[in-house]
Amino acid sequence: MHALADPVRLQLLAALADDGEHSCTAATAAIAVHKSTMSHHFRVLREAGLISARQEGRTRFMRLRRDDIDSRFPGVLDAALVAGRDAAGVRPEAAGRF
Known part of the structure; x- marks a missing residue:
């Protein structure tokens, strides 16, 4: 639950929510946080088991472990994604499926 307590991490989860794989740069494009701080947030999410990472050359790709x-926490991820969209200022009708 600690990993879900930060608005920046909630925004990251919302950015990764389309069930695809995203480069770190693409996932953080709309979040105004320094690169080293973003690395910290990715690490917290990865260590909490919320995302997985794959390295390809110098690029790291992230995927939400939906x-x-x-299966372990029904409904928690959906609530976190709604909070992440709220933190990012995305309207529900514009967000589509989380």
Whole structure:
């Protein structure tokens, strides 16, 4: 739950919510936080088991572990994604499926 307590991490989860794989740069494009701070937030999410990472050359790709989270904690991820969209200022009708 600590990993879900920060608005920046909630925004990151919302950015990764489309079930695809995203580079760190693409996932953080709309979040105005310094690169080293963003690395910290990615590490917290990864260590909490909320995201997985894959390295390809110098690029790291992140993916939300939706199935694993939903099976262990039903409903928690959906609530966190709604909070992440709220923190980012995204209207629900514009967000689509989380």
